[in-house]
Amino acid sequence: MSKRLPESFAALASFTDKWVVSTEAERHLARLTAGMDELRSLYDAMLPRMEAIIEYLNGFDLKKLSEENRNLLILSFSFIEVSTSIEFFKSPTVPDGFDFRRFKVWK
Amino acid sequence: MNAPAEKINLTYPIKDTHSLKITNSLPDMGNGPISVGPYIQSEYFEKEKQKVFSRAWINMGRVSDLIPKPGDYVVRDLDVLGFTLLLIHGTDGVIRGFHNICPHRGNGLAIRESGNARTLVCTYHGWSFNLDGSLKHVVGEESFPAFDRADYGIPKITTDVWNGFIFVNAQEHPEQSLVEFLGGLGKDLENFPFNDFNHIARYSAHVGVNWKSFIDAFHEAYHLIMVHARSFPHMAVKPGVWLPTSVRLHGPHHSVSVWADPDHKASPAEALAWKYGAAFTPGKDVPLPGLNPSADDNWWFDINTFFPNFFIDVGSGWYFTYNFWPVSVDETIWEMNIYQLDAKNAGQQIAQEYTKCLLRDVLYEDLSTMERLHKAMHSGALKTILPGTFELAVRHQHWTVEQWVNS
Ligand code: FES
Ligand SMILES: [Fe+2]
Numbered sequence: 446m447s448k449r450l451p452e453s454f455a456a457l458a459s460f461t462d463k464w465v466v467s468t469e470a471e472r473h474l475a476r477l478t479a480g481m482d483e484l485r486s487l488y489d490a491m492l493p494r495m496e497a498i499i500e501y502l503n504g505f506d507l508k509k510l511s512e513e514n515r516n517l518l519i520l521s522f523s524f525i526e527v528s529t530s531i532e533f534f535k536s537p538t539v540p541d542g543f544d545f546r547r548f549k550v551w552k
Numbered sequence: 553m554n555a556p557a558e559k560i561n562l563t564y565p566i567k568d569t570h571s572l573k574i575t576n577s578l579p580d581m582g583n584g585p586i587s588v589g590p591y592i593q594s595e596y597f598e599k600e601k602q603k604v605f606s607r608a609w610i611n612m613g614r615v616s617d618l619i620p621k622p623g624d625y626v627v628r629d630l631d632v633l634g635f636t637l638l639l640i641h642g643t644d645g646v647i648r649g650f651h652n653i654c655p656h657r658g659n660g661l662a663i664r665e666s667g668n669a670r671t672l673v674c675t676y677h678g679w680s681f682n683l684d685g686s687l688k689h690v691v692g693e694e695s696f697p698a699f700d701r702a703d704y705g706i707p708k709i710t711t712d713v714w715n716g717f718i719f720v721n722a723q724e725h726p727e728q729s730l731v732e733f734l735g736g737l738g739k740d741l742e743n744f745p746f747n748d749f750n751h752i753a754r755y756s757a758h759v760g761v762n763w764k765s766f767i768d769a770f771h772e773a774y775h776l777i778m779v780h781a782r783s784f785p786h787m788a789v790k791p792g793v794w795l796p797t798s799v800r801l802h803g804p805h806h807s808v809s810v811w812a813d814p815d816h817k818a819s820p821a822e823a824l825a826w827k828y829g830a831a832f833t834p835g836k837d838v839p840l841p842g843l844n845p846s847a848d849d850n851w852w853f854d855i856n857t858f859f860p861n862f863f864i865d866v867g868s869g870w871y872f873t874y875n876f877w878p879v880s881v882d883e884t885i886w887e888m889n890i891y892q893l894d895a896k897n898a899g900q901q902i903a904q905e906y907t908k909c910l911l912r913d914v915l916y917e918d919l920s921t922m923e924r925l926h927k928a929m930h931s932g933a934l935k936t937i938l939p940g941t942f943e944l945a946v947r948h949q950h951w952t953v954e955q956w957v958n959s
Contacts, residue, residue, distance in 0.1 A: 469753065469908070492820055495902075499828050502898030510898075518898050525905045528821035529913045533782045540782065542916030543757065550912070551754035 450520070451513045454498065457520060460487055464523035465516045470550040472519075472526045477538050477545050484527040484537060491524035569792035570811060572941070573846055576736070576801045581951040585936030588929040590953065591762040597881035599957045604860050605632045606722040607956065608804075609733045611862035611875060612639065614716050615647060617751050617889065619666075623683065626666040627652050632878045633722050637709060638662055642683045643670070649711030649720050650685055655704045672706075681706050714738060715746050736802035737856060744842030744866060749891035753908045755915065756887045761922035762929075763861060763878040764953065766886060769918050770863060770874060771855050771945035773810050779917050783910065784833070787813045794942045798846035804859035804952045808945050809844060812852035821906060829895070829903025830869035832910050838868035838893075857945060859952055869893050870907055882926065888915065 448461040463479075464487060466472055476484060491498075498521055505514055530537050538545055590596045610633070612618065618626045619641040628637045638652040638661060654661045659676035671688055673680045680688040685706040690696065710721040712730040719730050731738060759766065769775065773796065776788040787793050792811045800807040812834035818826060825831035830838055834852050837843075843866055844851040853867035863874040870892050877885040890908055895901035928934045939946040 473909075473912075495824050496827075499824070499899040499902060503828075505898070507895060507897055507901065518901070521898070521902050522905045525821060525825075525902060525909050528819070528906070529783070529909060532819040532821060533785065534913070539913050539916035539920075541920055542913075543759075543919035543922075545916070547757055547759075548916065548919070549756045551756070552752075 448516050449513045450517055451501070453501070454494065454517055457490060457494070457517075460490065460520060460523075461516060465519045466523075467519060469522075469526075469552050472523050473550055475523070476526050476530060479527075479537055481530070481535070481537065484530050487524065488527050488531045491521070495521065495524065569790075570795070570797050570848070570850070572795055572944075573798040573848070574801070574944075575798060575846055578801060579951070581947050583947075585938045586947070586950055587936055588934055590950070590957075591765055591926070592881060592929045594881050596957070597762075597878070600878070600953065601632055601634070603959060604953060604956045605878070607727065608860050609712070609719040609721050609726070609728075609730050610860075611858065611873075612637070612718040612720055613873075613875070613889070614746075614751070615641070615713060615718060616716060616747075618718065619647065621668065623668040623670055624666070625662055625669065625672070625683075627660075627662050627664070630877075631880075635709070635722075636660065637720060638706070639711070639718060640672075640683050640685075644684070646684070647711060647713050647718055648683075648685060649709035649718075650706040651709060653707055654679060655687075655707065656690075661706060679704075715741070715744070717746075734858070735805065736800070737805040737807055737858065740800070740802075740807065740845045741842045741856065741864065741866070744840060744871070746871070746891075749871065749893055751889060752892050752904060753890040753912070754888065755912060756885065757919060758879070758883065758885050759919060759922050760883055761926040762881055763876045763884040764950065765925055765929075766876050766884045766922060767857070767861065767863075767949060768939075768943075768946045769921065771806070771808055771857050771949070772939075772943040774940075774942035775918075775921075779921065780914060783914050783917060786815070786817050792850075796942075796944070797848035797851060799944055800845065801948060804956070806857050806945050806948050807845065808855040808857075809846060809848050810852040810855065811848075812850045814850055822910075825903035825906035828897075828899030829901075830907070831903055832867065832870065832907040840866075840868075842866060843868070855945070857949065859949070860956075870904075872911065882930075886919075 447458045448465045622641050622643045624641045626639050630637050636652040638650045640648050652660050654674040656679050659674050661672055671680045678691045682688050687701050687704045712719055714730055774794040776793055781788045790813055796808045797811045798809045816834045822831055856864045861876040865872050872890040875887045892904045
């Protein structure tokens with residue numbers, strides 16, 4: 446079941462199942478274990494909409510976001526999460542980097 | 553130790569950007585190769601435990617992260633100091649440190665890693681203690697004929713707080729107070745608004761490398777050229793970034809300012825972060841007291857190394873800390889905590905997410921070299937290492953450890 450998004454961003458619904466997860470550790474693991482195609486499709490869908498998403502969310506009190514708006518914010522965090530894979534690393538993991546299974550993300 | 557300031561004016565190959573400013577006097581640390589012995593010898597490590605870690609003030613983290621409320625306590629095994637620390641936030645607001653030991657017959661007093669209590673009760677025979685460490689109640693007190701209550705508080709560990717950071721000292725009467733020990737570096741950061749920041753991330757890893765090599769990966773920018781060639785694609789190859797804009801030596805501590813490439817090209821995600829908030833990478837400056845103490849042009853951020861094993865790196869709208877915990881001569885636990893100013897809206901929070909994710913991915917790069925070089929040091933084939941002027945802080949850290957170990 447996809448999680449709800451504000452109406453004007455309903456086109457992103459197919460990404461919410463996997464990418465609307467509330468902790469950094471979950472988003473990070475989702476990215477590290479995804480394929481590049483999957484990361485690319487999230488990135489490509491989000492990038493052209495990011496300014497509109499931010500302008501929209503900036504109209505609300507961050508501490509009292511509705512569930513849909515909160516989901517959209519978390520989806521934006523997932524866009525940020527995958528952006529380094531697309532923009533820098535061309536890989537879900539950091540190439541030649543330290544083993545992610547030995548790197549603890551606490552939050 | 554107070555040799556006159558050495559003039560270092562390195563204009564080549566950085567002639568188009570800057571020369572290195574060194575604002576304090578520079579001790580004679582030599583400029584030749586450094587033996588790998590101190591990085592691999594167990595005997596040297598034993599000396600470090602006694603002469604460095606048991607004498608210096610050691611950072612434990614922030615009050616707000618560890619024990620924010622009265623009654624909060626936390627327990628930490630400090631292998632390098634040979635004891636288990638119990639930190640308590642008193643009902644009087646005072647932060648106190650103790651050995652996690654019941655003075656009756658030695659049971660561990662707090663058996664959970666953290667908690668909140670008004671009284672600590674030993675789980676062996678039920679002696680109880682106030683949060684200031686004093687003995688509260690002894691079950692069957694009349695059965696202890698020769699007994700002075702005052703002798704049976706929880707054994708203390710010297711503890712003090714600077715700017716919200718908790719430090720402990722293994723000495724009962726430290727040679728220097730915490731403020732004296734932090735010296736000029738503490739002074740430079742005195743007014744940095746640490747309390748206005750929120751904790752946003754924590755990372756850790758247990759790595760097969762000596763603690764000094766681990767630290768050395770974090771106070772020079774020379775390694776950007778290779779280690780961070782992917783994450784800082786345009787900047788990494790610019791000689792300007794390898795050479796600090798300024799270095800300040802403050803006794804055993806030092807502070808290194810990193811050059812910001814004025815032609816830095818932001819990636820699409822990074823450009824969003826800068827448009828709506830602040831990012832780790834150079835962009836616009838967010839002025840805060842304590843940043844850029846030498847007023848450098850093209851300033852990126854300051855690497856502040858507190859001897860022996862603690863960093864507070866500060867930049868425009870963020871700071872982060874590293875703690876390096878030696879486990880043995882061959883193993884170190886590393887911890888990183890990232891802090892950001894309060895996000896006022898979603899755009900700022902998304903920008904903060906960018907800083908966090910980028911820093912974390914950069915750390916995967918930094919950690920990747922550690923075990924290889926430690927192996928090399930053990931191989932017998934690598935007898936020395938050679939830090940150059942770009943790596944002045946590496947030499948200073950090594951030299952300071954030597955001074956302390958041989959004192
Ligand atoms: S050891 Fe703690 S009460 Fe006996
Ligand atoms: Fe690095």
